[in-house]
Amino acid sequence: MCNFFHTEFRAEVEWDINTIYHSHGTKQLDLRDFDHLDARDLVPIIASLAHNNWFTKLSSQGVKLSQDAVEAVAKVLELSPALEELSLEHAGLTKDSVSKLAASLQSSTRSVLRSLDFSGNLLEDKGVSNLAAVIGEMDHGLEVLKLAKVGLTAKGVATLSQALKKNEHNFRSLKVIKLSDNQLNPEGITALMEFLVGNNVVQHLDLSKTNCALEKIFGGLLRGCCPNLQHLDLSHNRYSVRKGKEILVPEAVHGFFSKTTQLKTAFLSHGKFPPEALKAVLRGLSENKAVSKLELNLASNELGSAGASVLTSFLSRLHCLALLDLTNNDLEADMTDLCKAIRECPSSLKTLRLGENFKSQKGRGSAVAVEAVASLLSSENCGIEVLSVADSKLKLLMGNLLDTLSTSESLVEIDISGNSMGDRGARMLARALQVNTAIKTIHWDRNGVGPAGFRDVAVALKENHSLLEMPMPIHDAAAHLKDGVQTYLFEIQNALNRNHSVQRLDVNQAMRRQEQIMLSTTQQQVADKEVVDLQDLLLSVDSVENKDEIDAIVNEANKTSHLLMRLHSQEYEDSLSGSIQRRLQAAATDMHAFVAETILRENSTRMLNAVEAMYSSLMSDELKSSLAQVVKDNASVPPDFINDIFTQGIGVDVVAKVCQVSYDVAVELSEVAVDALKRRLQEHKETLKALQEKQEAEAAKVRQEEAVAAEAEAAVEAEKSQADGEVATATVESKSVSENKDEADAGKNSLISQLKKQTIRQRPGSVNFDDLTLKSSGPKLDHLTKDRPRPRKMFRPTARPSFRVPVDLFAAGDGAEDGKTTLPTVKRPSADYADAEEKVKAKEKVAEKKAKGRSKTMMPFMKGASEEKDKEKKKEKEKEKKKGSLFKKGGRQKSEEEKTAAEESSTVKEAVEESPVVAEEKPETAFAGPMTAVRETKLPPAGVGFEAALAAEFHKKKTMKEEQKKEQEKKEEKKEEE
DSSP, rough: TTTTOOOOOOOHHHIIIIIIIIIHOOOOEGGGGGGGGGGGHHHHHHHHGGGGOOOOOOEEEOOOHHHHHOOOOHHHHHOOOSOEEEEOTTSSHHHHHHHHHHHHHHHOOOOOEEEEEEETTBHHHHHHHHHHHHHTTTOOOOOOEEOSHHHHHOHHHHHHHHHHHHHTTHHHHOOOOOOOOOOOOOHHHHHHHHHHSSOOOOOOEEESSSSGGGGTTTHHHHHHHHTTOOOEETTOOOOOOOTTTTOOHHHHHHHHHHSSSOOOEEEEOOOOHHHHHHHHHHHHHOOSSOOSEEEETTSSOOOHHHHHHHHHGGGGGGGEEEEEEEOOOOSSSHHHHHHHHTTTTTOOEEEEOTTTTTOTTSSSHHHHHHHHHHHHHHHTOOOOOOETTTOOOGGHHHHHHHHHHTSSSSOOOEEEEEEOOEEEEEHHHHHHHHTTTOOOOOOOOOOOOHHHHHHHHHHHHTOOOOBBOOOHHHHHHHHHHHTTTHHHHHHHHHHHHHHHHHHOHHHHHHHHHHHHHHSSSSSHHHHHHHHHHHHHHHHEEEETHHHHHHHHHHHHHHGGGHHHHOOOOOOHHHHHHHHHHHHHHHHHHHHHHHHIIHOOOHHHHHHHHHHHHHTTTTTOOHHHHHHHHHHHHHSOOHHHHHHIIIIIIIHHHHHHHHHHHHHHHHHHHHHHHHHHHHHHHHHHHHHHHHHHHHHHHHOOOOHHHHHHHHHHHHHHHHHHHHHHHOOOOHHTTTOOTTTHHHHOOOOHHHHHHHHSSSOSSGGGGOOOSSSOOOOOOOOOOOOTTTTTTOOOOOTTTSSSSOOOOGGGGBBBOOOOOOOOOOOOOOOOGGGGGHHHHHHHHHHHHHHHHHOOSOOOSSTTTTOOOOGGHHHHHHHHHHHHHHHHHHHHHHHHHHHHHHHHHHHHHHHHHHHHHSOOOOOTOOOOOOOOOTTOOOOOOOOOOOSHHHHHHHHHHHHHHHHHHHHHHHHHHHHHHHHHHH
16 A cells, blocks of 8 residues: 555554554544654555445544545445544544535445545535535435534534435434534524434434424424433523513423433533423323433523422432532532432432532521532431532632531532642541542642642542542642642542552541541430430439449440441451461362362363374374473473462452451441430330429429418418507507606606717618607607508709708717706807708708608608508507597598607707717617617708708818819910910
8 A cells, every 4th residue: 555655654554553552443544543653654544445344344543634535435435344433523524525425425335434524624515515425315214423513504414314214224323413503593493303203213302502493302202202212402592581571381291201211311501491491391290101321411490499499399209310510600508408409319320510600608598508519518317428518619618618518427529629728738638548448539620729728638648548539629629730849649549540440448547437437427416415414314313213224224325326336346356367368278179289280181182182183193102201201391380379379369359348347247237236325215204204393393392382381481470460460559558647757857868869879871761760769758759651551762963952961060069968868969150051951951842742642741750661461550550540640531630649749850950959979870779668679870950050951061062163163264265274
């Protein structure tokens, strides 16, 4: 061929074909293997296929073919009896080039071509029409027809559809149709449906980026493609939606997805699916019982909250889903509800893609959404094995998601690329890898990781023996090549290579790791909380019958952390390994004897006999002896070879598998035991709670009975004290005025002394004189309104004069002399206080007029309104009314007793004015009779002296305020002058 085309012979081409292609049994001649040669050197290589029956496929993906090369391909199509597949994708073909190929194919009588791929070549409608004419006249049908991105329009599709219908073989053979990235428009799709509605065997249909209306496709698919269609790609095609009009969803959408039986992948991305159409798709899949392991791609459909609502309502019924792609659908606000629905989804769902759904990184929305995804992965019934949150730009929010890798046992692959998590995120990933034993693949490029992050991951992989794939983060590594990240990348790759080799399971490490996982799971935390609650209840409850049993359960619960290590015995593992090794060594010895004595001996004898039969004339005893010696020297297997294979190869694998199974059994046993322990703790907790409530009810009942008894006892004591008071009152009143005159005078003097030594710093409202009463010759005074409930009045100097008299206004008196008590002498206020005194009296009169129903004078001897002595007061009132009272409801009634009392009051006033007051001094004497129990109260004395003192105090405060005001004005004037 090289001589025929006048080209140089290439020995390297011969070596590649005779060595590489032949050794691998490759039937495809790929021109990319020779793209380093000149274009003219490819012509003899292609032309040789016309006379070669080894190669059945010619591929030139991405290799531009010259006109000579195209003619060589046309010659091969005409002459080759073995070429079945022709793939000239992106080969630079034109409509004229395809016309030449179609003519050669039409003239061929030996062609067995079944696959055509002209994707990426500008064929236009003319080139496709020429090709379609040949397809319609072939004596056999095509299996694969790929015309993606060839400039095809509705006119060319109509011609192609008619050609496919014309050749009936295509209905039974055509399995793959790829017309993507062509402007077919609705008219072209309608023309294509004329072929698809027939009884065809199409398994792969790619109509992506064809600008067709999605609702018009499913009618043809429902009629002809339901039994065999496996791959459907309708991405980048819009669903027809008119503004202001109701969205109509054809019944064919629901019908196709409910009746298809072989569908494996459905790409419906970038279509702006309305919620109504999405509902029809999911409703059909939920009713389909034949489809399984379906991959559903709904990416970039702008589903939003409406679409999320539809998804959450149907996910729990989709038993056919294996992959769900929801990338870039604005689902952040509904991520919590969506994850709850996915948690309830059947276990068939293994792959979930949620990337580009987290938009508000600066708000709380993304944090809540990430937390929802983390909660989904950490749930016990989660079956997700592959998760993608790529290109979400979560930054440090990735920490919440990476923390779940520490406890996740189902996740085997995760894609966290494009999240800009930096070195801090890489450290979080390294921490998760140190304890995770389930993850197998991690994609983590485009995260802004620097040398520190690569170092942390490399160190973590030294302790991780389960991770198998971690594609090199080229984007991040290229940005830091000058910082020496190559060393860390080599360490990461070496760790991955080590994990790919057979390694014996470190059961101790696995047990400790699983023990930590168990201690950090929600189940174990709940059990710990139950133990604490149970111990608190034991302390608060008395006389528990089964206390020993509860203590035993609590002690067992506290030992849960050591359960796994108890189940794993290092001694038993060592003995198990030794037993397996001994058994394998014995098996290796038997195998060596069998191989050496049986297999090799029989094979050597067979080969010697063959040589003797072939060269019988040359055979001699010497030659036979030489041949036997050759067999003896070479037909043997080293004893260590089989022994090493058994003990180091098979033995390690067997021991590792046994340890793995033992580890799994221990984990399952521990989980079942912890579940049972938790249930028992809950039962005891409920029992103790019921007992605690019962005891609290009994204690409350006892306290109530004691309170009732105490009230009854208090009532009895009150009645008894009331009776004693009536007897004492009767005794006092039975005395005559003449017999008790001396005692009254003594009592009066004692009262004056009492007032002298008491402080006057307490307001009148707090005074209570229950027993401080003077004997008089007449009947006692009766205050008919003193028992009436009154609101407590605050001390207001402007409404009522104060009885607080400064101590420094009084001169010190002599006190008691010769057993007699005298009042202190009050300093007379000067004439300057007269006006203030008159003002105070006027204010006092106004206040008295406002108090209509109240008494006009203060009762110095009025009893306090004590609730415990109400009954006693009422009885005393009735007795005093019988004897006559000086106070009535309508006003005052003058009598001789009142005059006597007035004279005594004036005497007290004069004594107060003449005597000094000694402040803060307690009384030393008390007069006999009914006034023996004088209380230590602080009653301010009434009289003219006190009013004068009040006026003096008022004038003094007023003067001080005026002086302060003048000083303030002077200061302000000085500031203004300055």
